[in-house]
Each structure stands twice: as structure tokens, then as C-alpha cells.
Amino acid sequence: MQILADLAGVPYSIVVFLIGIPLLYVAFTIWMLVDALRNEPPGSKERIIWPLLILIFGGLPAFFYNVSRRKQRIKLYGK
Secondary structure, eight states, X not given: OHHHHHTTTSOHHHHHHHHHHHHHHHHXXXXXXXXXXXXXXXXXXXXXXXXXXXXXXTHHHHHHIIIIIIHHHHHHHOO
């Protein structure tokens, strides 16, 4: 509760920004991790490599997965 008392004088938009951005980062990383685990073709190297990279390094590999591999996989396999 002390945190909320400390934020009493801070404008609402700054609080939303400071709390919202990290939550979006974590949600996006978890979304890409689940997507890589569930939808990569069985037996492929990508099924192991992408989730490990996302777990170890977080959001940056998740972003690269979303930009490159996810769109390519949807185009090739339809999921």
C-alpha cells in the first residue's frame, strides 16, 4: 500500500505508462512463447530453439520470432 501512497501526486497517465509498458512486454513474451511451443511443427529444430531463446533472453527473441518465423510458419503450415 505504500507504493500507492507514494504515487498519489503522480499524474495518472504516467502511472499507466510505468505499469502498462512492462505488463505489455511480459504479456507479449508469454504469448510468443506459448505460440512457439504449441504451433511449431513436431520434430523440427525450431520447436526447441525458439522457446529456449525466448525463455533465456525474453522479449527480443520473441519480437524476432513474431516478425520472421511466426508469419513464415502461418504461410507454410496455415497455423
